[in-house]
Amino acid sequence: MxxxxxxxxxxxxxxxxxxxxxxxxxxxxxxxxxxxxxxxxxxxxxxxxxxxxxxxxxxxxxxxxxxxxxxxxxxxxxxxxxxxxxxxxxxxxxxxxxxxxxxxxxxxxxxxxxxxxxxxxxxxxxxxxxxxxxxxxxxxxxxxxxxxxxxxxxxxxxxxxxxxxxxxxxxxxxxxxxINESLADTDAVVLIVDTGIARSTKEAVAAFTQNLSRLGSFSKILVNLAEQITWEVVGSLKARDTKRLGSLLYLSHGLLSALGVSHEKLEEIVQAARAEGALGAKLTGAGMGGTALVLAAREHSHRLEKIYESKGFKVYKATLGxxxxxxxxxxxxxxxxxxxx
Structure with a gap:
């Protein structure tokens, strides 16, 4: 058969x-x-x-x-x-x-x-x-x-x-x-900027946890703040409020950096984003290298992309969702x- x-x-x-x-x-x-x-x-x-x-x-x-x-x-x-x-x-x-x-x-x-x-x-x-x-x-x-x-x-x-x-x-x-939303029809472009620095997720998670635990009971306040930031980002995404979304990305990065999981290359990417007037930027993933997420106004994104490439970073225009x-x-x-x- x-x-x-x-x-x-x-x-x-x-x-x-x-x-x-x-x-x-x-x-x-x-x-x-x-x-x-x-x-x-x-x-x-x-x-x-x-x-x-x-x-x-x-x-x-x-x-x-x-x-x-x-x-x-x-x-x-x-x-x-x-x-x-x-x-x-x-x-x-x-x-x-x-x-x-x-x-x-x-x-x-x-x-x-x-x-x-x-x-x-x-x-x-x-x-x-x-x-x-x-x-x-x-x-x-x-x-x-x-x-x-x-x-x-x-x-x-x-x-x-x-x-x-x-x-x-x-x-x-x-x-x-x-969430069935998209930034495709907004005035913003998402760039993923690769530092080229490989890192271990295990090491980054361990470092973050250790640094957070040193703060004792205050750590719970920060965890709750991170929760609030996530829901504020969700609200901004649904409302297509790219300016507010960008500000929240900068805030999120600041907290992660303060807890020891950033890297000098990531800081360079975020600082360049601020200097060029990008809407927002932050490390994404484990940190200590890896990539950053940059939210830029559409009319400025090409210039920002060229700046990052001139600094030796690899840049991806990201389609999200x-x-x-x-x-x-x-x-x-x-x-x-x-x-x-």
Whole structure:
């Protein structure tokens, strides 16, 4: 009998920026994040086995077999994600997965979360034959990947790259609001400015937490203030009030900088934004390097972009609120023995 056999499944997921609430979200505050129009892509194909082979220009090529008690090496994020998928599917299907990404690593744009979601979705779809896919299963597998990479992630990166758009997120509750807004028809342009300084999210989270804990009971006041800032930003976004939004971005950056997660290059970016009259600017993501988010008036954005490039920074014009996870499986007709035929 000729039956449809799924031989290849592909998935892609966007990058993300945290507009406000990074670091604070680990301590209970709400955070606002948006999916950005840079993407990772993973294509998983049936293999004769054994094991799962990952091929990546950034990470190289490696093969692993599931069932070990522990894992060591750069591939372990894939290992832990695949292990969770096998718990759902019931079998470890041999596969070759090709990984590609436009997203800079260590820049605060959720590169690992994007790859985690793309890989988890592509391999899960392959194991499930392209059927009965659950976003919660993809999220669970991707969180295994992210825990290996970051240690104690808030979960916001995985949530926004999975669902896309704008989301308000709280740790322990997940997505508490989706926002269907855009800055495309306003007088503002969003620039993502990359310092080129790679940093460790684990180290940044640890430094922020340590600095916050030194403030004792006052830390609760700051966490509450960060919460208020997030909701003020949401209100400004809905009202398309770009001037107020920009002022809140500067305020958010000031708090993060005071708690030790900025960097001299990030400060240079923010200071240049102020000097050129940009509406707002702040670090985005873990800080200590990575990227900054700059909100500029449309008529001034080109000049600001050239200034940053002259200083050696890489600049991306950002489209915020793009779609999240996308999956496609190729089906071919192939001779197969089917029980009962």
């Amino acid at each position: 000729i039956v449809a056999i799924v031989e290849t499944c592909s998935a892609s997921a966007p990058a993300k920026v945290i507009i406000t609430g990074e670091h604070w979200v680990v301590h209970g505050s709400a955070a606002l994040a948006a999916a950005v129009g840079l993407r990772s892509r993973v294509k998983c194909m049936e293999a004769r086995g054994p094991g799962i082979t990952i091929k990546s220009l950034r990470l190289g090529s490696f093969t692993f077999t599931l069932g070990q008690d522990s894992c060591r090496g750069p591939h372990c994020g894939f290992y832990y994600a695949a292990s969770r998928i096998v718990e759902v599917c019931g079998e470890a299907k041999p596969a070759t997965c090709i990984v590609d990404s436009d997203i800079p690593i260590g820049a605060g744009l959720g590169s690992s979360a994007s790859v985690a979601v793309s890989f988890s979705a592509a391999y899960l779809a392959l194991c499930r034959g392209g059927k009965d896919l659950s976003l919660s299963d993809v999220s669970n597998a991707a969180s295994g990947f992210e825990k290996f990479v970051h240690g104690n992630p808030s979960g916001i990166d995985t949530a926004v790259v999975l669902h896309g758009g704008f989301i308000v997120y709280r740790r322990g509750e997940g997505i508490i609001m989706r 793009v779609p999240g996870l996308q999956i496609n499986c190729d089906v071919s007709g192939r001779a197969a023995m089917v029980e009962g035929t």
